[in-house]
Amino acid sequence: MEKILPAKDRLLKSKTSRLDGESRGKLIVILCAVIMISATIAITIFLGTKGLQSFTKNGVSILEFLTSTKWNPTDKANPGYGVLPFIFGSFAVTFLSALVAAPLGIGGAIFMTEIAPSWGRKVLQPVVELLVGIPSVVYGFIGLSVLVPFIRENVGGLGFSLLTGTIVLAIMILPTITTIATDAISSLPSHLREGSYALGATRWQTIRKVLIPAAMPSLLTAIILGMARAFGEALAVQMVIGNVRNLPTSILDASATLTTIITLNMGHTTYGSVENNTLWSMGLILLIMSFAFILLIRYLSSRRKLR
Amino acid sequence: MVTALKERKTVDMTVPLNRQIQSENILTVKNLEIFYGEKRAVNGISMDIEKNSVTALIGPSGCGKSTFLRSINRMNDLIPGARAEGEILYEELNILSEDINVVALRKEIGMVFQKPNPFPKSIYGNIAPALKFAGINKKSKLDDIVEESLRKAALWDEVKDRLHKSALSLSGGQQQRLCIARTIAMKPTVILLDEPSSALDPISNAKVEDLIVDLKKDYSIIIVTHNMQQASRISDKTAFFLSGDLIEYDKTEKIFTNPSVQKTEEYISGRFG
Numbered sequence: 001m002e003k004i005l006p007a008k009d010r011l012l013k014s015k016t017s018r019l020d021g022e023s024r025g026k027l028i029v030i031l032c033a034v035i036m037i038s039a040t041i042a043i044t045i046f047l048g049t050k051g052l053q054s055f056t057k058n059g060v061s062i063l064e065f066l067t068s069t070k071w072n073p074t075d076k077a078n079p080g081y082g083v084l085p086f087i088f089g090s091f092a093v094t095f096l097s098a099l100v101a102a103p104l105g106i107g108g109a110i111f112m113t114e115i116a117p118s119w120g121r122k123v124l125q126p127v128v129e130l131l132v133g134i135p136s137v138v139y140g141f142i143g144l145s146v147l148v149p150f151i152r153e154n155v156g157g158l159g160f161s162l163l164t165g166t167i168v169l170a171i172m173i174l175p176t177i178t179t180i181a182t183d184a185i186s187s188l189p190s191h192l193r194e195g196s197y198a199l200g201a202t203r204w205q206t207i208r209k210v211l212i213p214a215a216m217p218s219l220l221t222a223i224i225l226g227m228a229r230a231f232g233e234a235l236a237v238q239m240v241i242g243n244v245r246n247l248p249t250s251i252l253d254a255s256a257t258l259t260t261i262i263t264l265n266m267g268h269t270t271y272g273s274v275e276n277n278t279l280w281s282m283g284l285i286l287l288i289m290s291f292a293f294i295l296l297i298r299y300l301s302s303r304r305k306l307r
Numbered sequence: 308m309v310t311a312l313k314e315r316k317t318v319d320m321t322v323p324l325n326r327q328i329q330s331e332n333i334l335t336v337k338n339l340e341i342f343y344g345e346k347r348a349v350n351g352i353s354m355d356i357e358k359n360s361v362t363a364l365i366g367p368s369g370c371g372k373s374t375f376l377r378s379i380n381r382m383n384d385l386i387p388g389a390r391a392e393g394e395i396l397y398e399e400l401n402i403l404s405e406d407i408n409v410v411a412l413r414k415e416i417g418m419v420f421q422k423p424n425p426f427p428k429s430i431y432g433n434i435a436p437a438l439k440f441a442g443i444n445k446k447s448k449l450d451d452i453v454e455e456s457l458r459k460a461a462l463w464d465e466v467k468d469r470l471h472k473s474a475l476s477l478s479g480g481q482q483q484r485l486c487i488a489r490t491i492a493m494k495p496t497v498i499l500l501d502e503p504s505s506a507l508d509p510i511s512n513a514k515v516e517d518l519i520v521d522l523k524k525d526y527s528i529i530i531v532t533h534n535m536q537q538a539s540r541i542s543d544k545t546a547f548f549l550s551g552d553l554i555e556y557d558k559t560e561k562i563f564t565n566p567s568v569q570k571t572e573e574y575i576s577g578r579f580g
Contacts, residue, residue: 118387191424195486198382199437199493200414209436214427 044287051284054081054277065281071245071261073275081278083258085247087285090257092162092248093237094230097169102223104170105177106212112178113185114207124178131175140239143168148240157252160242166251168236173226180225184218185211217300224300228293232286234259258282333358333497333527334379338393339403341374341383348374351393352553354546356497361519361528363538363559366548367574372531375548376499379529380416381409397497414441417490421502423482425474425489430457430466433474433485434492441493452492459525460488461518480504480511484518491522498522500530504537516541535575539563547571 054060060081068082108128112121143164152159192214196206212219234257242254243264262279269276334356341349349371356362364372374383381402383389394401402412425433434453443449453470457463462484466477474485483503490498500519504512519528520541532538538545539559546556547570555562555571566572573579 189424191420191422192426194382194385194420195424195426195489197385198380198413198418198420199440199489200410200412200417201437201440202410205436205440209439210426 047280047284047287050277050280051287052281054274054281058274058277060274060278060281065278069247073278079274081274083261083278083282083285085245086256086258086261086282088247089162089241089255090231090259090289092251092255093165093169093241093257094227096162096166096251097173097230098223098227100166100170101174101177101226105174105222105226106181106219108174108178109181109185110207110211112182114203114211128175128178131171132179136172136233136236137239139168139172140236143236143240151252155252157250158242158254160240160254161252162241162248162255163251165237165241165255165257168240169230169233172233172236173230176229177222177226180222181215181219184215184222188214217303221297221300224293224297228290231289231293232259234263238263258286331358332356333397335396336375336394337396339375339378339395340392341371341378342390342392343374343386344388348551349378349391350551352548354553354556356527356529357544358527359523359525360543361523361530361541363542363545364529364531364548365533365535365538365545365574366554367579368533369550370548371551372546372548373501376501376529376531377418378403379497379499380413380418381407382413382418384409414493415495416497416499417493417495418499418501419483419486419490419503422506423479423486425477425482425485427473427475429471430474430477430485431470434489437489437492456488456492457485459491459522460484461514461521462488478511480507480514483507483511483515487515487518487522491526495526497527497529500528502531502533505533512537535563535577547574549574 055062055065065081065083066087067084068080069084070080070082071085072078072080108124112124147164147167148159150159151157151161151164155163157163188211192210193206196210201209237257238260241256241260243256243260244254245256246253248255262282265275265279269279332355336352336354336356338351338353339349340347340351352375364376366372377383378391379395379402383391391403393403395403397416400407402416426436428436431453434456435449438449438452443452454463454467457466462481465481466485469476474482477485483506487498487503503519504515507515516537519530522528523543530538530542542559544557545559545562547554547562547566547568549570555566555568557567561567562571563575566575
């Protein structure tokens with residue numbers, strides 16, 4: 001007969017073998033988390049210090065940087081470091097593209113989930129996935145060779161404009177909004193639908209009065225994630241927006257955004273120069289904005305949990 | 308018999324007598340068959356549902372009682388592949404017909420579900436949209452009906468101070484009574500209840516049961532329940548379903564004390580199901 005060990009040998013925590021499989025697995029995942037967190041912190045610190053240098057070392061006034069419309073860093077005699085036109089451009093294309101893409105995306109999501117769940121999803125889902133997979137340079141190229149001449153000939157202006165940038169961005173963020181909105185609406189519990197129909201609501205009343213309000217926090221998250229993508233997009237916008245330094249006065253005017261100015265100028269500025277440092281400051285603005293977007297999404301999802 | 312006829316005649320001389328007798332039944336089911344795709348869930352049942360009474364549908368899971376209930380206000384239309392044959396007559400109109408406006412029908416034949424399903428809105432906001440669906444938009448009128456419905460659902464005193472708080476902050480029993488209030492607000496004639504208190508604690512359950520008994524003076528109520536005691540406590544007539552067939556349908560007292568069919572007795576005494 002096998003000898004039964006006493007309870008303390010069977011049940012007490014082992015003190016010797018610290019690096020058994022359990023601890024090793026734990027170590028690996030902790031390491032992954034630490035690498036991710038430190039990378040994020042490192043980027044934030046680097047961008048923070050680099051981005052502030054133009055103010056601390058080069059003596060550019062923050063107020064001038066944020067409010068002046070004069071961007072002329074290469075003029076040795078009378079340099080201007082105002083990025084207001086680019087901040088404005090970034091916000092303008094972001095909001096305008098969200099304005100175009102949000103109704104389309106949410107409408108598409110409702111179509112897929114409520115109107116034609118079987119074939120609508122079968123057709124629209126691959127379309128949306130395809131839109132995600134197209135690289136931004138291709139969007140920009142199509143915008144440049146199709147949209148720019150089209151707008152020049154049919155709407156007006158040079159073709160390179162806020163409007164063109166908006167349209168290209170709207171198509172690019174459409175899949176983000178559609179996908180998240182579709183998930184949001186289709187994950188609504190079916191008893192909400194039943195409850196509404198049982199009260200004699202029509203399909204449209206059910207969608208408008210019950211489903212959309214119930215999904216609202218997620219729908220807003222979808223829009224904000226789309227806007228975050230639009231705000232950060234550089235390449236495609238740069239190819240169609242015209243990249244001028246002036247504050248645009250109409251949506252047919254050429255313009256520029258923070259991202260397009262960074263990509264255009266980072267190659268030919270010297271590391272450590274004032275101009276280079278102001279580009280870092282613009283990068284810092286982008287980082288702060290993405291933090292703001294994340295906070296907003298966090299706030300919305302916490303509200304969703306409360307309800 | 309003669310006095311009975313006279314009494315009826317004094318009620319309304321203009322309606323033919325046979326109509327008046329018929330009108331005591333709010334619903335007449337004739338040879339109803341319901342299919343999910345190829346599968347038949349309800350096999351040709353026929354029964355009359357009395358006006359201003361509580362009719363209980365009992366039977367083991369999957370016997371077709373909920374399917375039958377959901378066909379009465381056409382909720383089965385929402386299930387792809389579900390179809391019904393036969394007739395359900397409501398004021399002599401076959402409500403299974405293609406020509407029926409199901410949206411209008413569901414306003415007259417309301418439904419409350421097993422799991423309380425308030426909308427993620429305020430208490431007020433749960434009832435008001437239902438009225439807006441029915442085209443009532445005036446604020447004062449809305450307020451009146453909201454109060455009246457909550458009173459009828461015996462919920463007014465508990466929620467009158469927090470009408471604009473989220474309905475999801477209510478207890479399960481309160482949520483279910485809110486769902487009943489929401490249905491009452493539509494001024495239906497028939498209320499269908501699909502195991503309305505099976506997800507509730509005993510005290511909430513008792514409140515919902517009292518409410519149901521109270522409601523039958525104004526509405527005709529059909530309730531699906533798995534709880535035998537509940538059926539015997541609150542219903543006037545009971546229908547026993549088994550594998551899609553209507554086995555027995557009689558006065559509740561008769562079903563629970565002296566059922567005519569062996570199977571019914573076995574089921575209510577808990578020998579299967």
